[in-house]
Amino acid sequence: MIRFYHVYQSYQKDVFALSDISFTINPGEFIFLTGPSGAGKTTLLKLIIREEIPKKGQILVHGQNVSSIPVNKIPRLRRSIGVVFQDFKLIRNKTVFENVTFVLKTLGIDLKERRRRAHNVLKMVGLQHKTHFYPLELSGGEQQRVAVARAIVNDPVLLVADEPTGNLDPDRAADIMNLFEKINRKGTTVLVATHDRDMIQRMRKRVISLNAGRLDHDSGSQVHGEEN
Amino acid sequence: MLQFLYFSFSEAITSLWRTRILNLLSLGTIMFAMFILGSFMFVGLNLQNLALDWQKQIQFNIFLTEEITEEERAEIQAYLGKSFFIDTFTYLSKDQARMRFDEKFAAYDKVTEGLEDNPFPASFEVFLLRGTKQQTYTTLKDELSTFGGIEEVYYDEEIFKRLGMFAGFIQMAGWFFGVIVIFSSIFTISNVLKLTFFTRREEVDIMKLVGASRAYIRGPFIIEGVLQGLLGASAGVALVYAGYLAVNHFLTGNATFILGNLEPEFLPLQWVFLILFAGAFSGLLGSLFSLHQFLEEHISYH
Numbered sequence: 285m286i287r288f289y290h291v292y293q294s295y296q297k298d299v300f301a302l303s304d305i306s307f308t309i310n311p312g313e314f315i316f317l318t319g320p321s322g323a324g325k326t327t328l329l330k331l332i333i334r335e336e337i338p339k340k341g342q343i344l345v346h347g348q349n350v351s352s353i354p355v356n357k358i359p360r361l362r363r364s365i366g367v368v369f370q371d372f373k374l375i376r377n378k379t380v381f382e383n384v385t386f387v388l389k390t391l392g393i394d395l396k397e398r399r400r401r402a403h404n405v406l407k408m409v410g411l412q413h414k415t416h417f418y419p420l421e422l423s424g425g426e427q428q429r430v431a432v433a434r435a436i437v438n439d440p441v442l443l444v445a446d447e448p449t450g451n452l453d454p455d456r457a458a459d460i461m462n463l464f465e466k467i468n469r470k471g472t473t474v475l476v477a478t479h480d481r482d483m484i485q486r487m488r489k490r491v492i493s494l495n496a497g498r499l500d501h502d503s504g505s506q507v508h509g510e511e512n
Numbered sequence: 513m514l515q516f517l518y519f520s521f522s523e524a525i526t527s528l529w530r531t532r533i534l535n536l537l538s539l540g541t542i543m544f545a546m547f548i549l550g551s552f553m554f555v556g557l558n559l560q561n562l563a564l565d566w567q568k569q570i571q572f573n574i575f576l577t578e579e580i581t582e583e584e585r586a587e588i589q590a591y592l593g594k595s596f597f598i599d600t601f602t603y604l605s606k607d608q609a610r611m612r613f614d615e616k617f618a619a620y621d622k623v624t625e626g627l628e629d630n631p632f633p634a635s636f637e638v639f640l641l642r643g644t645k646q647q648t649y650t651t652l653k654d655e656l657s658t659f660g661g662i663e664e665v666y667y668d669e670e671i672f673k674r675l676g677m678f679a680g681f682i683q684m685a686g687w688f689f690g691v692i693v694i695f696s697s698i699f700t701i702s703n704v705l706k707l708t709f710f711t712r713r714e715e716v717d718i719m720k721l722v723g724a725s726r727a728y729i730r731g732p733f734i735i736e737g738v739l740q741g742l743l744g745a746s747a748g749v750a751l752v753y754a755g756y757l758a759v760n761h762f763l764t765g766n767a768t769f770i771l772g773n774l775e776p777e778f779l780p781l782q783w784v785f786l787i788l789f790a791g792a793f794s795g796l797l798g799s800l801f802s803l804h805q806f807l808e809e810h811i812s813y814h
């Protein structure tokens with residue numbers, strides 16, 4: 285599903301945001317990616333959706349080498365991955381409904397179906413009553429939950445979330461984690477970057493920890509599928 | 513394809529409306545530029561009309577000899593009747609010519625009073641169609657001189673020289689300023705559009721990150737630019753029309769001593785379409801330029 289093979293990334297010469305990262309994530313796994321801020325979590329996630337290209341090493345996602353896939357295949361790759369961005373990345377002049385269903389609309393899915401799906405996911409994150417609000421009319425926590433709804437609306441094969449509970453109170457955070465578990469049980473691979481130690485301990489999942497761009501510790505795969 | 517067009521139009525129209533305050537800036541720019549272009553065309557068109565009207569007043573006179581026979585006169589008349597370029601012609605007998613002179617120059621009636629014989633020749637007064645080339649006048653003159661019973665064929669060649677210079681000047685100025693106006697409008701408009709679209713770079717980045725394909729990002733922006741261009745140009749044409757009504761009102765309300773009885777003419781439909789096209793085209797260029805920067809430079813697909 286995801287494989288990193290001696291991956292390096294740097295933004296300035298000789299300063300590595302990631303160095304020599306190797307791991308494999310199997311289909312259906314639920315993984316926490318942790319480490320102090322600045323450890324390289326966001327950078328790693330950016331590499332997976334090909335927002336960035338690594339300086340060295342290979343990355344396979346769904347069996348495709350993301351550094352070398354043709355440009356016109358990138359949108360499809362990104363659509364197969366649901367992403368909750370650390371800074372939400374909601375479009376300001378679109379409503380919650382439009383933000384959540386934008387990609388569905390580009391795929392030609394009709395309004396009725398889009399409404400149905402938006403209603404479902406917004407209910408899951410407890411925002412069904414804010415469908416026609418604009419992002420700036422919502423609190424940070426609410427915006428974050430819209431980002432979660434958008435990430436899961438198209439039934440992604442892989443869900444990637446960058447500190448998705450960072451702006452939520454503990455109860456809401458637990459709700460979102462339960463939601464991720466539910467999605468994971470339906471077969472979606474889930475990768476959550478967080479520095480919330482309590483949550484990680486509670487959930488008892490595989491943990492990959494980074495420190496200063498290096499892979500510090502990997503608690504190991506708990507799913508024994510064939511490597512992908 | 514249909515789905516793509518539907519998508520692009522619905523996104524473009526929503527976005528035009530949502531960012532209407534910002535869009536007023538580009539809309540206003542397009543309107544202003546197209547108003548300038550339209551007014552320019554309007555003035556040029558009417559100056560040209562004016563020149564043609566002056567030309568229409570050129571008299572083409574065929575003075576007949578004293579000895580002309582009835583048949584010769586009939587032949588000339590038949591010839592004039594057949595000619596394609598002739599708008600109207602009238603026969604003026606010797607007596608009518610004298611009478612007209614007396615009427616016109618009543619103060620000088622002493623001049624003709626004493627004359628026993630009528631010195632005025634009979635003639636045909638011919639008016640050629642509006643816009644007839646000087647060459648046609650010459651040809652007509654040459655052909656007529658082969659007829660019997662004609663003393664002299666006369667028209668004012670000087671006028672043609674002056675009109676030719678005037679028309680040439682209008683045309684040259686038209687091309688010169690027209691090209692400048694068109695290019696600077698397109699340049700200004702696409703820059704303003706680029707500026708307003710620039711504020712939406714973030715939006716485009718997000719669309720890319722959530723997996724919208726290139727065409728679906730481009731489509732709405734392009735349609736939006738074209739629609740903005742069309743809307744602005746329509747508003748510009750409307751302004752020119754308002755100007756036309758005002759000029760018309762002014763001219764009918766006032767003595768029109770310089771312009772004769774010229775009625776200003778509004779831009780023909782093709783020109784209106786040309787202006788709308790220029791607006792749409794600059795909108796298209798503006799959105800293409802900015803998209804090129806968004807799509808290729810920032811969070812890349814590469």
Ligand SMILES: Nc1ncnc2c1ncn2[C@@H]1O[C@H](COP(=O)(O)OP(=O)(O)O)[C@@H](O)[C@H]1O
Pocket residue numbers: 295296301319320321322323324325326327328
């Ligand atoms: N666009 C960038 N330009 C320069 N440095 C960056 C950029 N993005 C991240 N970094 C640096 O890379 C390192 C890892 O950052 P990041 O992946 O955001 O960490 P985390 O998400 O774990 O907090 C940090 O030192 C950060 O300053």
Ligand SMILES: [Mg+2]
Pocket residue numbers: 325326327370446
């Ligand atoms: Mg981060």
